[in-house]
Amino acid sequence: MSTNAALAVGLGLGAVLLTLDPGAFHLEWEFPWLRGAAERIALCIAAGATVLALGWLYRLLFCPLELLRTPDEVGYIAEDGRTKAQAANEARSRRRVGELPPVYPNGWYRVLDSHMLARGEVKNVYILGQQLAVFRGHDGIAYVLDAYCPHLGANLAVGGRVLGNCIECPFHGWQYRGTDGKCEKIPYAEKVPEFAQVRRWPSCEVNRQVLIWFHCDGLEPQWSIPEQEEITNGQWVYRGRTEHFINAHIQEIPENGADIPHLDHLHTPGIPSGVDLRYTNSKTWEFVRHDWKVEWEPEPEPNSHCSQMRVNHSLTLFGCRLPLLDLRVVARQVGPGVVFLRFNHSFLGQGIMMHCVTPVEPLLQCVTHTMFYQSNIPAVVPKFILKGESIQFERDVMIWNNKKYIAKPLLVKEDSAVRRHRRWYNQFYSENSPRLKYQKDTLDF
Template identity: 65%
Template sequence: MKSVYSNFLRLSTLCLLGVLLLCTAAGLLFNVKLLPGGLSRSMLLLPAALILFWGYRRYSSPLELLRSLEEVGYIPEPGCSRLQTVNQVRYRRKKGDLPPVYPNGWYRLLDSHLLLRGELKNITLLGEQVALYRTQEGQVYVVDAYCPHLGANLAVGGQVVGNCIECPFHGWQFNGEDGKCTKIPYAVKVPEFAKIKTWPSCEVNGMICIWYHSDGLAPTWSIPEQEEITSKEWVYRGRTEHYVGAHIEEIPENGADIAHLSQVHGPCAISGVDLRYTNSKLWKFVKHTWKVQWQPEPEPNNHCSQMFLEHALTLFGKHFALLDLHVIARQVGPGLVFMTFKHDFLGSGVILLCVTPVEPLLQRVSHSIYYQENMITAIPKFILWVECKQFERDIMIWNNKKYVSKPLLIKEDSAVQRHRHWFAQFYSENSPRLVFQQQGLDW
């Protein structure tokens, strides 16, 4: 029942495509005059078939919006390229009295479908390089990218052999389970101390995550499974990826910063992402309004917090209750957010919002949407697109702001202070701090 809609759409598109191709073939081969004008008119059916096929592929494939750092959130400086602007802003910006840069917790590395069996990838996160690979049996392992022998990058030219990863330089093999070296092609015996660092990892909700703790502690909590994703009741409909030039804590803190919602996210999404123009008169007749509450969860889920968000849309000052949307954004640890929504007509689904530090003041942020399968794909894709536009407005603030350790808050901002207190649990004594080096911040 749940896939009746998509099967019907697929079948009807294929039928129409078949008819168009048959008509074209008949016109070309037998000069059958299916359309007035004969052969030349029949040939017009071919581009029509191709356009139909292209349109169907566009419609049914997941949305992918991947943005580089310089594409979003910077105002180009006169005479500078986008990249030069980014480097200048990052170089001269006041950094403020920053908290430690890598909080303890689980972080997303990659969406599961982007790592095939036998595939190997090099990923930068937390100021480190890791090699991520999937065995032929489907198991995922994460190890340090640099070989302890002479430093080659295992993910650049290396290969997956059974449970092991083989270095491209001298052929040493390391087991992803415990990091032990299992083979040195030119040695009689593999010494006991030959080992590579492994990272605790897990695969859940269609993504591969790794655990980081500055003291090397094992995971103290696990990532909750979204059952609708595992059971395929909700299916993948697209993803976005952005880079944000800010401290990681700025991003989740946004959920507790209630006052910014009407200022930054009030203007309609179509009015763009450049905050200089979002309040243009042209789009004044559409407005988003938000009501938000933020609160931490009690033990044993004190590593989680929840934001309850009620969204309403007004057109010419008139409220359309049909478009009201209730969202629960559950923050799980420092780097994962589950935004679930339910709507009587628009259906239900989840956006997995993941923030992964690449380096101290650079975050990779992904949004992946999973939605009930029997809903037309345009709905989840549109929701993801709107979320993406609203998020890009925040990026413009984050990329240019300074972290204020002692902010000037008023009573109405109290959730910001409570959020900072809650977030502090993810730092420990040895959490690394930014060593200030202006020349080290170039992108």
Template identity: 45%
Template sequence: MRRFRKIGASDLPPPFPNGWYCILESSALGPGEVQSVSCLGEQFVVYRTKSHEVYVLDAYCPHMGVNMGIGGRVVGDNIECPFHQWSFRGSDGKCVNIPYSSCVPDNSRVRKWMTKEVNDNIFIWYHSEEHNIPWELPVVEEIENKELVFLGRNEFYVNCHIQEIPENGADMAHFAAIHNVNFLAGGINANKSNFAKTGTHHWKATWTSSKSTAKHIALISLTHSLELIPKVHIFEMDVIGHQIGPSYVQLHLKSKTFGNIEILQTVTPIEPLVQKVVHRFYARRKIAPIMKLFVCAESIMFERDMVMWNHKIFRNKPHLVKEDSSIKAFRNWYSQFYSENSKTFIDVRNNLGW
């Protein structure tokens, strides 16, 4: 159905901006395991050695074109093709062994992707300019040292351009429009629910680009409370969100009642207008029961945005009022992740026969 949707193709920016992308959660890849991952217009083979090192290579063997992520075997630091047992080194993608041949062609290699495993996610550096130097991915120390533990996740597939999702954080007016209604009213047609008047979420939000030298980081500051009856507020918390590049958000929640909570959002383009969005939740183990409510509430709020994203078109030149200044600022900031060499949507559309 997406082929028949009026998506405003001529207005769309490139579908895959430059930056770090999560292609797999760490828990999905044990020692000696291999995964095939399709995203960003590429096919990857991702594997972990027995010494826990993670490598990401182009999936297709240069010999006969087999996808090494399907049935490939980890041998030391190498991935072995299941078809003819050609073996490729994880550190540089070079073929190092052909069991039935006395020599290995010097030019026999697959592309090796720059990889980082941090905060329980496996990221690759994707950039249209091959030798561009990547920025560092911030580490959440409380996650790395297990002070905060993993307590839940959700996963969504959204039909929109990737820019629509992070832009939501800079769209201040939408909070009152769709997120004030109590989460118990659900994600779709919330205003028609019997729970719509059982409480009101209150939000105060600001969005700014980073004042530091880290130009790839933007900040969103939120205060939240749920008003059950007039002047009776619960779930009061402060939220600082770090938008890191085009596809990764670290949300730091502080609550006097529940302590510190971390939510990590990753957005991965599966194809030009399909985004995989995952939220992972971390907190102290003692609040595990209440975290089920947090995961539920956040998922419902996200579904309300999905209703909009799944059916809207991208406006390259939207009609804005002065109160929409943060949207304009966001677009200026986000534009740094596109470059002249990026794949254009028109190219991708033509390749897909749209």
């Protein structure tokens, strides 16, 4: 039973027992202890309910918001008695994907948040269609290696042990260095062959996240992820994160930022209208509207791998704008997979939301939003912003999960930023960038 349900039941029972008068049923003559017992039970339930209510309030006010959606949970319409998983599978198998760009652009991608990887811990991560062993050495540094041991193929991250800055294979005990992937020791062999090594992925740890660099030609990083000082120095603190899995090509997600007209259509209905696009335009919540003024521009050299979306958001209730709730956001995209959204509000303070898109497979993206906010602003404020963002985002998810990629879209003048965005994003593909292969004989991708 959820906390909310337990609370409701507890309060309900408490209320019933508190009003229960055994005298009305002449029960106290036969069972004189009953009144005392009923009172004691009522008191216990009321106390339990109060504890639950206080716990709920504490969580609301002080704990981070963690909203982790499963791949089928959002963005599909389950009708005619089908489960969400069935609806998702059907939509996936029926969809036409279109003429896709390469599937893994060159750039930095979030692997996990720093707190998820303790010293001496190893995690098996599946991203970019690869099995990776991500581990934190006893030197405190996070390393990323290919997970499969070249000896006989065991997965280093499943039962492997961290020794110093090496990972030891669980099968025969070969040890690989995190720094370069070289095999340092074979416990039963006299000599370690020169070529015994696994692939090391360039990685960095910044803004409390571990990221890896992907380049189809194996080139070393060509730019870095900018450190956000307020996160590093603790001025802004962690207030939560959301996680979504999206069935779409990666480019669809950042392109949304340059698709300015969609904001007025998809994101204008108020947050209470929810995420199901069949009902977001219902009359019930018509009085709550969001207004968006947005510009999108690429940055000049030497930051041509960055672009900026400047957003002025205002809220109207019954047609009246509430200027006190105006919010300015600058969303700076750094490469294909990381965006920093900086919030600035006159009295609700400042903070940053990191939006990271990491391809899991060609048509499956893991998207996280991680919120850091001024520590002196009550957690409920950034949590509300994060929740609001997540509702708006889930509307996009329903579009992405069901759409086709159109290589030559039919655009009008007002859509021009989409074209410019595609030109800008094109820089992250190179000749050898992997493409989705379609196998005609099996009809499988």
